[in-house]
Amino acid sequence: MATYAAPIPQVHAHHVEHEASGWTSWLTTTDHKKIGIMYMVLTFMFFCLGGVEALMIRLQLGAPNNTLVTPDTYNQLFTMHGTTMVFLFVVPMMAGLGNYFLPLMIGARDMAYPRLNALSFWLLLAGGLVFYASIFWSPPEAGWTSYPPLSSALFSPSGGQDAWIYLIHLTGISSLVGAINFYATIANMRARGMSWGRLPLFVWAMLTYSVLLIFALPVIAAAVTMLLTDRHFGTHWFDQAEGGSPLLWQNLFWFFGHPEVYIMVLPGFGIVSEILPVFARKPIFGYKAIAASTVAIAFLGFLTWAHHMFTTPIPEAILVFVMLSSFLIAIPTGVKMLNWIATLWRGTIEFKTPLLFCVGFLALFLIGGISGVFLAIFPVDWQLNETYFVVAHIHFVLVGGAVFPIFAAIYYWFPKITGRMLGEGLGKLSFWLMFWGVLITFLIQHVIGMDGMPRRVYEYDNVGNLALYNQISTVGSFILAAGVIATIVNVWRSLKVGAIAGPDPWKANTLEWFTASPPPVNNFDVVPLVRSGEPMKDIRREIERRSANAAGTATVPAGTTQVGV
Amino acid sequence: MLPSILAFFTPESGGSPNANQIDTLYKITLVIALLIFFAVEGGLAYALIKFRKRKGAVAAQIHGNTRLEIGWTAAAAVILVALAILTFSKLSSIQNPPNSGANGASLSQLGEQNNLLYASTNRRLPPDGKALDINVIGRQYIWQFVYPGASEPDGLGAPYSYEEMVVPTNTTVSLDLVSEDVVHSWWIPELGGKFQVVPGYHNYTWFKISKPGIYRGQCAFLCGRGHARMIATVKAVPPAQFETWLARQKEAISEANAEAAKARKKLESQSGPEQVENP
Numbered sequence: 065m066a067t068y069a070a071p072i073p074q075v076h077a078h079h080v081e082h083e084a085s086g087w088t089s090w091l092t093t094t095d096h097k098k099i100g101i102m103y104m105v106l107t108f109m110f111f112c113l114g115g116v117e118a119l120m121i122r123l124q125l126g127a128p129n130n131t132l133v134t135p136d137t138y139n140q141l142f143t144m145h146g147t148t149m150v151f152l153f154v155v156p157m158m159a160g161l162g163n164y165f166l167p168l169m170i171g172a173r174d175m176a177y178p179r180l181n182a183l184s185f186w187l188l189l190a191g192g193l194v195f196y197a198s199i200f201w202s203p204p205e206a207g208w209t210s211y212p213p214l215s216s217a218l219f220s221p222s223g224g225q226d227a228w229i230y231l232i233h234l235t236g237i238s239s240l241v242g243a244i245n246f247y248a249t250i251a252n253m254r255a256r257g258m259s260w261g262r263l264p265l266f267v268w269a270m271l272t273y274s275v276l277l278i279f280a281l282p283v284i285a286a287a288v289t290m291l292l293t294d295r296h297f298g299t300h301w302f303d304q305a306e307g308g309s310p311l312l313w314q315n316l317f318w319f320f321g322h323p324e325v326y327i328m329v330l331p332g333f334g335i336v337s338e339i340l341p342v343f344a345r346k347p348i349f350g351y352k353a354i355a356a357s358t359v360a361i362a363f364l365g366f367l368t369w370a371h372h373m374f375t376t377p378i379p380e381a382i383l384v385f386v387m388l389s390s391f392l393i394a395i396p397t398g399v400k401m402l403n404w405i406a407t408l409w410r411g412t413i414e415f416k417t418p419l420l421f422c423v424g425f426l427a428l429f430l431i432g433g434i435s436g437v438f439l440a441i442f443p444v445d446w447q448l449n450e451t452y453f454v455v456a457h458i459h460f461v462l463v464g465g466a467v468f469p470i471f472a473a474i475y476y477w478f479p480k481i482t483g484r485m486l487g488e489g490l491g492k493l494s495f496w497l498m499f500w501g502v503l504i505t506f507l508i509q510h511v512i513g514m515d516g517m518p519r520r521v522y523e524y525d526n527v528g529n530l531a532l533y534n535q536i537s538t539v540g541s542f543i544l545a546a547g548v549i550a551t552i553v554n555v556w557r558s559l560k561v562g563a564i565a566g567p568d569p570w571k572a573n574t575l576e577w578f579t580a581s582p583p584p585v586n587n588f589d590v591v592p593l594v595r596s597g598e599p600m601k602d603i604r605r606e607i608e609r610r611s612a613n614a615a616g617t618a619t620v621p622a623g624t625t626q627v628g629v
Numbered sequence: 630m631l632p633s634i635l636a637f638f639t640p641e642s643g644g645s646p647n648a649n650q651i652d653t654l655y656k657i658t659l660v661i662a663l664l665i666f667f668a669v670e671g672g673l674a675y676a677l678i679k680f681r682k683r684k685g686a687v688a689a690q691i692h693g694n695t696r697l698e699i700g701w702t703a704a705a706a707v708i709l710v711a712l713a714i715l716t717f718s719k720l721s722s723i724q725n726p727p728n729s730g731a732n733g734a735s736l737s738q739l740g741e742q743n744n745l746l747y748a749s750t751n752r753r754l755p756p757d758g759k760a761l762d763i764n765v766i767g768r769q770y771i772w773q774f775v776y777p778g779a780s781e782p783d784g785l786g787a788p789y790s791y792e793e794m795v796v797p798t799n800t801t802v803s804l805d806l807v808s809e810d811v812v813h814s815w816w817i818p819e820l821g822g823k824f825q826v827v828p829g830y831h832n833y834t835w836f837k838i839s840k841p842g843i844y845r846g847q848c849a850f851l852c853g854r855g856h857a858r859m860i861a862t863v864k865a866v867p868p869a870q871f872e873t874w875l876a877r878q879k880e881a882i883s884e885a886n887a888e889a890a891k892a893r894k895k896l897e898s899q900s901g902p903e904q905v906e907n908p
Contacts, residue, residue: 135854135855135856135857136854139851139853139854139856205854206851207851211811211812211850211851213810213811213812213828214811214812214851214852214853219769219810219811219853304828304829304830305828305829309829310812310827310828310829311827311830344680344688345682345688346688346689346690346691347690347691347692348692349691349692349693349694350692350693350694350698351692351693352693353693353698373825375814375822375823375824375825375832376825376827376830376832377824377825377827377830377831377832380724387713387716388713391709391712391713392709394705394709395702395705395706395709398701398702398705399698399701399702399705401669402669402698402701403698405669405672405673405676406694406697408673408676408677408680409676409680410680410688410689410691411680411688411689412680412681412682412683412686412687412688413676413677413680413681413682414682415681415682423673423677426673427670427673430666430669430670431666434662434665434666437658437662437709437712438655438658438659438662441654441658441712441716442716443650443651443654443716443719443720443723443724443822444640444651444654444655444658445822446651446821446822446823446824447640447641447648447651447655447818447821447822447823448640449822449823449849450814450816450823450849450850451849510638511637511638514638514639514640514641515641515818516641516816516818516845516846516847518814518816518847518848518849518850519851520851520856521847521856521857522856522857523857523858524857527845
């Protein structure tokens with residue numbers, strides 16, 4: 065009698081590689097988590113370098129007619145500071161966070177193109193090294209916006225300007241490759257059941273970030289290539305004497321430069337949209353409105369670049385159009401702000417450090433948003449443009465909108481990355497120092513600007529209260545730096561002595577908390593079916609229900625559970 | 630309290646009508662902005678205190694409220710429409726120069742200058758078409774001001790000054806801004822907004838000063854290592870004094886030119902070991 069034998073699945077391991085360990089495993093890795101960690105560590109180091117440059121700038125301005133640094137060193141410092149913070153810290157830090165958490169949040173086992181992912185990181189490192197190598201020769205000194213003719217070979221003959229160009233190229237390719245990778249990952253590798261309406265808001269933000277980068281980066285790549293050929297190969301794109309135009313650079317630069325602002329802050333918005341509901345223990349208020357306004361901001365971001373050029377010789381029709389399109393952006397941004405506050409409303413708010421940094425974001429970014437409306441009104445901008453008012457505005461937007469969310473993300477996700485909690489005491493100290501540091505440093509800068517002090521000046525005369533105001537700002541910058549140091553100490557200590565986190569220390573809503581901390585190489589043994597926008601909440605409920613049914617049997621450890629499959 | 634906050638937190642003004650109009654526009658915006666600021670930050674603070682975690686409190690599981698969300702979107706739009714209308718209502722008084730006062734300097738009709746390299750913003754003239762026309766030339770790191778009164782048809786021989794511009798009071802002064810090297814920006818805070826001085830382009834602005842005095846400013850766009858020292862002052866004097874100054878300046882320049890020509894001739898005529906190459 066023939067019996068039916070069920071086929072036994074067999075696995076043939078033809079070539080089993082040992083899991084790489086030691087430092088070579090970091091050099092050769094294509095694991096999104098390791099790449100993510102390298103991104104975060106590297107960009108944080110650049111953040112510290114940029115911070116030191118900022119402190120030197122503030123020290124120079126701490127007294128009127130100070131002679132601490134020479135004018136050329138001063139110009140190099142603010143050029144390095146701006147370039148570092150934008151191209152080597154905020155944008156790639158967001159890529160690092162996205163690298164680590166985006167696949168985990170959508171239930172994927174890696175990014176779509178793991179090797180391209182590694183390429184992105186190593187290009188970023190190369191860009192950073194090329195740029196910082198210039199400090200041993202002559203660093204660039206034409207500002208992070210590098211307007212020609214000042215950045216041309218005639219007025220900036222040093223190789224530092226070329227190092228700046230190569231930095232833009234290398235980090236640009238790095239970001240472009242990364243953006244395509246994010247897009248492909250989000251489009252194709254979401255867990256079963258994770259429809260667009262259930263996508264975590266951080267993933268929505270990274271999707272928008274990627275699309276913005278894909279549209280904006282080719283323009284800046286073209287612009288810096290034109291600058292390079294102007295400098296070395298005899299072209300005259302920006303040379304008015306030969307029929308070129310310096311204004312062409314301004315248009316090209318800001319066509320990229322304005323979306324770049326949203327490239328920097330939209331992921332921050334995403335981080336805040338993830339963290340607020342967890343600590344208010346309440347769903348995000350108006351998921352669709354937040355996702356839609358993210359996309360709306362990104363679209364409008366491409367129509368407003370000329371508001372950086374309100375004082376240039378351009379026709380009035382453009383001034384009016386750009387003022388109105390800039391106003392329009394305030395609407396989706398305001399909607400988000402109110403949605404976040406409504407998320408806190410009627411919640412039960414737990415004041416853990418990640419939440420504090422999110423609240424700091426709300427409080428500070430609002431100031432930057434409101435000062436932005438002043439700058440959008442072009443006759444008012446004629447007074448405020450290129451003064452310390454603008455310096456204050458960009459720092460409220462970027463420190464509030466990007467740095468605070470990044471710190472919130474560090475405190476929120478550190479347990480997932482390392483398996484250990486960061487200390488709450490040092491965390492809160494860090495928050496309060498940074499929060500007051502930002503207010504003291506930058507609020508007074510509005511007044512400094514309106515009293516007539518332009519930005520990018522290495523010295524000023526003591527007219528009116530300028531000396532006092534600048535001293536206040538300098539003191540604030542050191543308080544801010546102390547706050548950053550508190551977090552560095554916190555990370556250093558907690559790596560060894562932090563409390564063990566477990567898979568889901570915050571009782572959060574998204575899938576990265578479904579796996580162990582730190583996650584295994586394959587992220588998930590089983591990827592759960594997603595039934596709502598808050599899959600972990602569903603899973604916790606299901607576990608509670610089953611444990612109640614099983615009447616006191618052991619709880620199912622997360623990461624191995626079959627719940628929801 | 631409010632006026633003192635407004636004064637502390639306001640750009641400079643008081644020298645020229647356009648600066649004053651920008652100031653008014655700014656202050657109205659500031660009041661609206663402060664209201665929004667305190668409402669939103671207040672709401673945030675209230676939520677943080679009222680809804681902090683307490684024993685027995687349960688978070689309301691609300692996912693949204695479409696009516697409320699449409700409501701605040703519309704409210705934001707209404708505020709911005711109001712700001713736009715406000716700006717348009719102020720625009721002409723900021724952009725269009727008035728006629729010079731009866732006690733201003735006597736002026737001839739401004740000739741239409743048509744040496745633009747590119748299409749550019751149009752120069753705005755007072756209703757009667759008369760203004761004192763001063764060319765402002767930016768170069769690393771000094772401002773040059775060229776006044777009307779060229780002695781030759783190609784514009785040469787006009788009186789000029791560096792760093793300090795001298796102008797008559799109660800007279801509409803129209804500035805034609807050009808650069809000889811890199812991008813600069815013209816800004817005297819009390820006399821209205823700043824305008825970029827871009828090589829290859831003309832940019833224009835104007836002011837009309839009623840109070841004699843000195844108005845200070847400096848280049849407002851990074852132009853290189855000496856950017857911080859590229860200062861500009863405008864000295865407003867009564868018209869009669871201005872005319873005397875202008876005549877004296879012209880004379881001084883032609884005297885200095887004559888001296889220079891003489892010195893050059895002497896150098897050129899020298900021979901032997903004292904001869905200077907390429908004098």
